[in-house]
Amino acid sequence: MSVDFWQNDLETLDRQSLEALQLELLKSSVDQALQAPFYKNRLKKTGICSGQDIKSLDDLKRIPFTTKDDLRESYPRGMLAVDQEQVVRMHASSGTTGKPTVIYHTIKDIDVWADLVARCVLASGAGKNDVFQNMISYGLFTGGLGFHYGAERVGMMIIPSGTGNTARQIKLMQDFSSTVLHATPSYMLHVNAKLIENKIDPKSLALKKAYLGAEPYSENTRKKIEKMFDIDIYNSYGMSELNGPGVGFECVHKCGMHIWEDCYILEVIDPDTGENLKEGEQGEMVFTPLRRQATPLLRYRSRDLTSIIPEPCACGRTGRRIARITGRSDDMLIVSGVNVFPSQIEEVLMKIPEVGTNYQIYLENKGALEKMVVKVEIYSKLFEGSAAALDKLKAKIREEIKAQVVLNPLIELHEPGSLPVYELKSKRVVDNRIKL
Numbered sequence: 001m002s003v004d005f006w007q008n009d010l011e012t013l014d015r016q017s018l019e020a021l022q023l024e025l026l027k028s029s030v031d032q033a034l035q036a037p038f039y040k041n042r043l044k045k046t047g048i049c050s051g052q053d054i055k056s057l058d059d060l061k062r063i064p065f066t067t068k069d070d071l072r073e074s075y076p077r078g079m080l081a082v083d084q085e086q087v088v089r090m091h092a093s094s095g096t097t098g099k100p101t102v103i104y105h106t107i108k109d110i111d112v113w114a115d116l117v118a119r120c121v122l123a124s125g126a127g128k129n130d131v132f133q134n135m136i137s138y139g140l141f142t143g144g145l146g147f148h149y150g151a152e153r154v155g156m157m158i159i160p161s162g163t164g165n166t167a168r169q170i171k172l173m174q175d176f177s178s179t180v181l182h183a184t185p186s187y188m189l190h191v192n193a194k195l196i197e198n199k200i201d202p203k204s205l206a207l208k209k210a211y212l213g214a215e216p217y218s219e220n221t222r223k224k225i226e227k228m229f230d231i232d233i234y235n236s237y238g239m240s241e242l243n244g245p246g247v248g249f250e251c252v253h254k255c256g257m258h259i260w261e262d263c264y265i266l267e268v269i270d271p272d273t274g275e276n277l278k279e280g281e282q283g284e285m286v287f288t289p290l291r292r293q294a295t296p297l298l299r300y301r302s303r304d305l306t307s308i309i310p311e312p313c314a315c316g317r318t319g320r321r322i323a324r325i326t327g328r329s330d331d332m333l334i335v336s337g338v339n340v341f342p343s344q345i346e347e348v349l350m351k352i353p354e355v356g357t358n359y360q361i362y363l364e365n366k367g368a369l370e371k372m373v374v375k376v377e378i379y380s381k382l383f384e385g386s387a388a389a390l391d392k393l394k395a396k397i398r399e400e401i402k403a404q405v406v407l408n409p410l411i412e413l414h415e416p417g418s419l420p421v422y423e424l425k426s427k428r429v430v431d432n433r434i435k436l
């Protein structure tokens with residue numbers, strides 16, 4: 001399989017050269033961070049007065065973590081490390097878990113970011129002959145513009161359709177023969193449902209690939225969507241604090257997301273103790289962006305949980321890969337004392353063939369008694385069958401979930417299109433529990 005690289009030298013650096021480069025860039029990132037009021041203050045207690053105080057990558061541990069709360073508290077300009085006249089853009093996170101955070105960019109920041117996204121496009125085997133339909137929101141959210149600039153740099157023809165208006169999205173796909181889509185996995189499932197509803201065979205479109213990210217999804221969801229459309233799905237990871245898309249991306253081997261380690265130092269820590277974990281161990285990712293001017297961040301706690309896959313990848317890229325993200329450290333549900341991630345439920349649901357394209361988890365309680373209700377859309381024709389068959393299906397779903405997470409949920413079966421649809425990030429859990 002012939003694979004092109006966007007920045008061959010940087011993408012294939014051997015470990016030793018990579019770490020030497022990281023050290024140099026870390027020193028300059030510390031210098032840059034010291035230009036921001038927040039870090040000037042934060043680093044006072046550490047004895048780090050300039051980048052030259054960093055002698056090895058191990059010295060990174062002397063720097064305290066930066067958290068989302070730090071960013072919020074520094075709102076609006078506490079993290080800004082350049083003069084206002086150098087700033088060309090700002091973005092803000094979508095605020096899934098609270099008040100948004102702001103990241104500023106210089107021309108150089110945007111330039112580096114576009115290169116990282118261009119690397120992702122080529123890593124997936126796409127290129128300038130592709131028609132790229134960007135079904136992700138343009139605006140303060142980083143997904144739309146972030147991917148747009150990288151795709152344009154590669155020379156793809158971009159359809160900047162943004163989110164929503166599914167009928168129009170489908171028409172654009174048909175009329176302009178889109179070959180690559182960018183969307184959230186939940187929206188991609190919704191597009192499939194709409195195609196079926198309109199009696200359009202998803203496999204009849206010109207599509208070859210889709211980049212799905214912005215929210216967790218399981219390997220079974222990937223397989224399900226790949227089969228529905230007969231395309232390849234590539235997992236895409238990013239967050240606005242780290243620019244947006246273009247932090248981690250899968251290559252044609254689809255076996256974990258390469259991190260562009262010449263631009264980000266990645267650590268995985270135990271979220272409770274803050275201790276560094278070994279490769280392969282599951283924990284929270286901590287990132288230090290290495291080439292940022294306007295909003296440098298040092299040891300930023302992502303709250304996203306996964307592990308590093310240390311084995312080299314057949315594509316030749318040397319940036320280590322991360323496994324699928326199981327959720328955020330604050331996503332974990334505790335139901336009747338059992339720890340469960342919504343992604344575990346999804347993993348089970350998406351391998352059951354009768355299950356359609358949408359589901360939602362409701363949590364309720366009666367006093368101390370907690371209950372999980374899983375609402376699942378199933379294909380319409382199943383409702384034409386007997387009540388006994390539906391009961392059997394419910395029991396099957398319940399048993400499979402029980403085997404995975406030890407909880408005994410109530411299962412509700414719904415018609416396609418009856419559960420809420422989200423164009424960007426989906427809300428999978430509705431917690432109606434009254435705190436005692």
Ligand code: ADP
Nearest residue numbers: 093094095096213214215216236237239240325
């Ligand atoms: P917010 O934090 O407000 O949701 P962002 O838009 O920056 O704002 O979202 C970034 C978050 O989205 C990540 O921290 C992660 O939790 C989630 N995310 C992004 N891409 C993926 C992915 N491929 N798999 C799982 N989760 C993802």
Ligand code: ZN
Nearest residue numbers: 251313315317
């Ligand atoms: Zn690879």
